Amino acid sequence: MCGIVGYIGNNAVADELLNGLKNLEYRGYDSAGIALNDNKKIAVFKASGKLANLKAVLHEKNAKNCSSFMGIGHIRWATHGAPTIENAHPHLSNDGNLVLVHNGIIENYKELRQKLQNHGVLFHSQTDTEAAVHLFAEEYKKCGSLEKAVRNALPQLKGAFAFVIMHHAEPDKIIAVRKNAPLIIGCGKGENYVVSDIPALLGKVSRIIHLNDDEMAVVKKDEVIVKDINGQIIQKELEKVDMVADVISKNGYAHFMLKEICEQPSILRKVMQAHVQKQKICLDDAKIVVDFAQVQKIVIVACGTSLHAAMVAKKVWEEWLQFPVQIEAASEFIYQTNLLDEHSLVIGVSQSGETADTITALKLAQKYKAQIMVLTNRIDSSIVRYASSVVPLNAGVEISVAATKSYMAQLAAFYWLGLLMAQKLNKISHDDWQQKLQSLIQLPEKIEEVLSHQDNINLIAQKLADYPAVVFMARGFNLPTAYEAALKLKEISYINANAYPAGELKHGPIALLDENMPVLALFEKGETAPKLLSNCEEAKARHAPVIGIGGAKCSDIFDAYIETPEIEACFSPLLLCVPVQLLAYFTAKALNCEIDQPRNLAKSVTVE
Numbered sequence: 001m002c003g004i005v006g007y008i009g010n011n012a013v014a015d016e017l018l019n020g021l022k023n024l025e026y027r028g029y030d031s032a033g034i035a036l037n038d039n040k041k042i043a044v045f046k047a048s049g050k051l052a053n054l055k056a057v058l059h060e061k062n063a064k065n066c067s068s069f070m071g072i073g074h075i076r077w078a079t080h081g082a083p084t085i086e087n088a089h090p091h092l093s094n095d096g097n098l099v100l101v102h103n104g105i106i107e108n109y110k111e112l113r114q115k116l117q118n119h120g121v122l123f124h125s126q127t128d129t130e131a132a133v134h135l136f137a138e139e140y141k142k143c144g145s146l147e148k149a150v151r152n153a154l155p156q157l158k159g160a161f162a163f164v165i166m167h168h169a170e171p172d173k174i175i176a177v178r179k180n181a182p183l184i185i186g187c188g189k190g191e192n193y194v195v196s197d198i199p200a201l202l203g204k205v206s207r208i209i210h211l212n213d214d215e216m217a218v219v220k221k222d223e224v225i226v227k228d229i230n231g232q233i234i235q236k237e238l239e240k241v242d243m244v245a246d247v248i249s250k251n252g253y254a255h256f257m258l259k260e261i262c263e264q265p266s267i268l269r270k271v272m273q274a275h276v277q278k279q280k281i282c283l284d285d286a287k288i289v290v291d292f293a294q295v296q297k298i299v300i301v302a303c304g305t306s307l308h309a310a311m312v313a314k315k316v317w318e319e320w321l322q323f324p325v326q327i328e329a330a331s332e333f334i335y336q337t338n339l340l341d342e343h344s345l346v347i348g349v350s351q352s353g354e355t356a357d358t359i360t361a362l363k364l365a366q367k368y369k370a371q372i373m374v375l376t377n378r379i380d381s382s383i384v385r386y387a388s389s390v391v392p393l394n395a396g397v398e399i400s401v402a403a404t405k406s407y408m409a410q411l412a413a414f415y416w417l418g419l420l421m422a423q424k425l426n427k428i429s430h431d432d433w434q435q436k437l438q439s440l441i442q443l444p445e446k447i448e449e450v451l452s453h454q455d456n457i458n459l460i461a462q463k464l465a466d467y468p469a470v471v472f473m474a475r476g477f478n479l480p481t482a483y484e485a486a487l488k489l490k491e492i493s494y495i496n497a498n499a500y501p502a503g504e505l506k507h508g509p510i511a512l513l514d515e516n517m518p519v520l521a522l523f524e525k526g527e528t529a530p531k532l533l534s535n536c537e538e539a540k541a542r543h544a545p546v547i548g549i550g551g552a553k554c555s556d557i558f559d560a561y562i563e564t565p566e567i568e569a570c571f572s573p574l575l576l577c578v579p580v581q582l583l584a585y586f587t588a589k590a591l592n593c594e595i596d597q598p599r600n601l602a603k604s605v606t607v608e
């Protein structure tokens with residue numbers, strides 16, 4: 001969950017590390033730190049909170065005057081131990097010579113800690129990571145080689161890790177090693193980097209090496225040698241960085257979140273151009289090896305926003321394919337009885353492709369010999385290794401912690417897949433297929449219309465910001481949109497937002513309603529609309545302010561209304577997610593919240 005940067009080369013090391021960490025801040029911002037290996041000693045600088053605090057520390061301590069050619073840096077999302085300076089990385093061995101940064105979780109850290117303490121090793125933090133640094137240091141004492149020490153220590157570590165390690169006595173190399181956590185080597189001329197994710201390399205290098213599990217890289221200024229766990233050299237291919245620096249710029253928008261919301265029509269257009277050729281669906285960039293005719297069960301596993309996209313897929317696919325689809329929160333799937341076999345298709349959905357819960361669920365599905373497909377925005381991510389079929393989302397890098405454009409891309413991928421399956425299984429007539437295709441083609445324009453109503457949405461948000469809690473309700477295809485709306489609002493504005501099937505309100509939650517509890521209702525075309533309107537009347541009768549979203553305004557009872565262009569009910573989740581994203585954005589803005597980096601969160605959750 002944390003971000004790691006290592007640098008070796010002739011540039012100002014602290015600046016290189018800070019620059020890389022800045023572009024990884026979406027991975028965590030509880031604390032930050034760097035370590036520089038200068039001629040005299042390893043110098044460690046840390047601060048709790050965001051990178052700006054670390055910058056102040058570096059300035060105060062004149063860190064940039066350190067004559068160093070290599071260093072490592074870290075940005076933390078706290079798992080074990082509060083976000084204090086003691087718990088911040090890098091962690092240093094007691095002799096002050098070995099230093100490391102870590103992303104992941106050492107599961108057996110308590111046993112290791114006990115064992116090391118029994119040998120007299122002193123601990124200074126509450127982290128799981130500290131057990132690793134002392135373990136490496138003890139191994140170093142025995143063999144006097146960093147590479148060997150790391151290799152000897154690795155079998156003693158359980159869990160997930162990406163480590164970048166330096167030793168004061170070996171000032172020509174950084175060691176990088178990983179298992180179940182991402183690590184990429186950026187290869188330059190006379191300089192090399194080790195990072196958790198590509199944004200940290202943008203504008204720096206154009207060639208990279210993806211490190212795999214149980215691989216170790218010895219990174220020097222002029223060479224990178226990758227070895228397996230036994231020390232055998234592995235020939236790795238240099239890959240080209242295919243990301244442009246533009247993705248990490250706000251391009252004039254106040255926040256990445258607003259930029260990413262506004263990118264949605266162009267993402268859909270791009271995906272559409274790639275997917276529809278000569279009136280046929282060609283998911284050319286996807287690798288799909290599933291024989292849909294043989295599939296007897298579909299299960300979709302995901303977390304958070306991705307889970308909401310899966311919920312939409314269930315509703316749409318069940319209608320289009322007349323086939324039962326099961327949805328599971330990945331974190332629950334792992335601990336329940338799952339009736340799977342080789343005729344089951346298990347689909348994992350993950351923007352980051354690094355979500356530990358989703359990956360663990362897929363590993364479990366593998367054990368049942370289920371066919372596995374993943375939908376991910378990062379085809380270079382860990383999740384891809386567990387699937388035979390891979391559908392890229394093509395949303396581009398998402399920097400804002402709150403997912404928006406990746407949700408849209410996930411929905412779009414599910415709709416395209418649904419059409420593909422309907423076609424392959426002969427579940428759709430030609431006319432119906434044409435009509436559905438038209439609905440998808442018209443979608444970007446409709447989203448643009450919603451985006452043009454930002455002023456109205458902003459006005460409503462200013463009022464919403466005054467309430468401590470709100471309720472979203474919906475019926476039909478947009479119940480998942482209501483869940484997503486509530487998640488978006490609470491994660492960035494900290495307003496307590498809950499979502500319910502509108503018909504469920506009268507079975508309990510209606511007790512919450514009074515003039516201090518706004519109710520937001522998501523309308524779609526069809527038989528659910530009049531029922532939902534009755535639920536709005538019920539809320540109004542309890543003096544709750546009622547805000548309607550969707551279609552043309554169908555009554556005067558609303559205190560405010562956000563109109564959206566007309567669209568067939570089954571496609572409306574693709575449209576209605578946009579006003580609720582904007583509503584969350586403007587409400588958080590009215591409350592002066594840290595929109596792109598909400599408290600306690602990080603972009604990818606690589607711990608279970």
Ligand code: F6R
Pocket residue numbers: 303304305306307349350351352353354355358401402403404487488491603604605
């Ligand atoms: C909310 C959000 C999270 C993620 C969840 C899964 O805005 O972003 O709920 O959706 O952590 O992440 P991925 O999709 O990367 O597996």
